[in-house]
Amino acid sequence: MTFDEIHALADLVRRRSGVIVDVDKTYVIETRLAAVARRAGFTTIGELIRELMHKRDETLTWSVVEAIASTETQFFRDRTPFQQMRDDILPALAARRSGPVKIWSLGCSTGQEPYSLAMLADEEGGRHPGMKLEILGGDLSERCLEKANSGLYTQFEVQRGLPARLLVKYFDKIDDAWVLDPRIRHAVQLSRLNLLTDIRGSGPFDVIFCRNVLSSFDPPTRKAVLERLAGVLATDGYLMLGINETVASPAFRAQPDKQGLYVRDPAFQAAA
Amino acid sequence: MPEEIRPVKTCLVVDDSRVVRKVARRILEELDFEVAEASDGMEALAWCRTDMPRAILLDWNMPVLNGIEFLQQLRREPGGDKPVVVFCSVENDPDHIGQALEHGASEYIMKPFDSDIIESKFVEAGLL
Numbered sequence: 349m350t351f352d353e354i355h356a357l358a359d360l361v362r363r364r365s366g367v368i369v370d371v372d373k374t375y376v377i378e379t380r381l382a383a384v385a386r387r388a389g390f391t392t393i394g395e396l397i398r399e400l401m402h403k404r405d406e407t408l409t410w411s412v413v414e415a416i417a418s419t420e421t422q423f424f425r426d427r428t429p430f431q432q433m434r435d436d437i438l439p440a441l442a443a444r445r446s447g448p449v450k451i452w453s454l455g456c457s458t459g460q461e462p463y464s465l466a467m468l469a470d471e472e473g474g475r476h477p478g479m480k481l482e483i484l485g486g487d488l489s490e491r492c493l494e495k496a497n498s499g500l501y502t503q504f505e506v507q508r509g510l511p512a513r514l515l516v517k518y519f520d521k522i523d524d525a526w527v528l529d530p531r532i533r534h535a536v537q538l539s540r541l542n543l544l545t546d547i548r549g550s551g552p553f554d555v556i557f558c559r560n561v562l563s564s565f566d567p568p569t570r571k572a573v574l575e576r577l578a579g580v581l582a583t584d585g586y587l588m589l590g591i592n593e594t595v596a597s598p599a600f601r602a603q604p605d606k607q608g609l610y611v612r613d614p615a616f617q618a619a620a
Numbered sequence: 621m622p623e624e625i626r627p628v629k630t631c632l633v634v635d636d637s638r639v640v641r642k643v644a645r646r647i648l649e650e651l652d653f654e655v656a657e658a659s660d661g662m663e664a665l666a667w668c669r670t671d672m673p674r675a676i677l678l679d680w681n682m683p684v685l686n687g688i689e690f691l692q693q694l695r696r697e698p699g700g701d702k703p704v705v706v707f708c709s710v711e712n713d714p715d716h717i718g719q720a721l722e723h724g725a726s727e728y729i730m731k732p733f734d735s736d737i738i739e740s741k742f743v744e745a746g747l748l
Contacts, residue, residue, distance in 0.1 A: 427743075503712060503730055507737045511744050512728040516718045 366569045367417040414489035421457040422508035442476035455561035456485035459496025466535040486541030499528035551580030560590035634664040635679040647735045661685025680709035
């Protein structure tokens with residue numbers, strides 16, 4: 349890829365998804381584009397980029413944006429957010445809510461995060477009788493959502509973060525694939541979602557997981573998305589960011605000693 | 621303040637493949653374990669009778685005494701309830717995994733493995 353091509357591509361991805369592409373990581377971009385080029389029938393990445401820049405093919409454009417903006421994930425990633433869910437957040441919400449508790453997993457990629465939440469809810473169900481969870485997952489990438497919807501995972505994927513006890517409890521093995529229990533799969537509703545344009549009008553949610561997503565945005569986009577999230581989060585709801593993400597926003601207050609966990613700042617008037 | 625001295629953690633690697641033992645040793649030493657090796661369940665049992673390790677990385681299919689037979693015998697030894705056992709086997713079906721957990725294994729690694737998988741399973745098992 350030429351210097352101009354990489355910068356044109358980075359600009360396209362930023363405008364469509366908000367994601368800032370590290371233009372120095374040419375190898376990452378090329379690896380991800382190689383798969384898109386192959387599927388779309390191009391012999392080189394250069395051909396794909398020229399087609400992209402000269403014709404306005406929306407399907408091709410989005411498959412490129414999705415491929416570059418997508419993130420890696422794993423079951424129970426970072427562990428502590430799920431421990432906080434189990435020990436603090438679910439008990440608090442179970443005590444306060446009579447209706448269903450709504451949880452949103454944003455940037456859910458291939459589904460490991462919302463499914464981990466659904467397994468956790470199933471495990472903890474006995475401790476909170478009557479509590480009903482509605483778990484929604486959203487991601488920009490159609491391909492990731494298709495995989496999430498299939499509920500099929502490789503041996504490699506089920507060995508990352510998923511305890512063996514939960515693997516045998518919630519998965520079945522068919523040929524080489526590990527198949528998620530349909531009961532857990534159906535406990536999660538997945539939909540395509542662009543954080544730049546599709547937040548308003550949803551909710552209100554009691555918990556929003558938005559981990560390792562905002563840090564790929566530029567500061568003004570990050571601020572705008574956070575304020576919109578504040579608009580769809582219940583006033584006593586929780587926002588879970590990535591474990592190493594700290595975000596300064598007037599809309600949220602960090603929770604002391606809880607990495608990545610934020611609550612609404614009551615002084616902030618959300619522009620929902 | 622003197623630096624805190626941490627007790628030495630030992631991990632016994634039980635596998636009939638020398639290559640697997642070597643790979644596992646390298647990974648476990650990176651994770652600050654002192655590593656001992658045994659090539660079958662009988663050898664492992666002899667090792668445990670002299671010095672119970674903190675952790676055991678255990679293959680399933682081995683000559684003389686296989687992994688699950690070793691685990692059953694280990695749990696009957698004095699102090700044999702202490703070691704944290706993580707299976708590491710090519711057997712990769714729910715039945716084998718369920719059986720290993722029932723016999724008191726804490727975690728199960730399906731081969732092939734890499735350092736990330738060992739590390740994350742050892743975290744799950746409370747060893748790291």
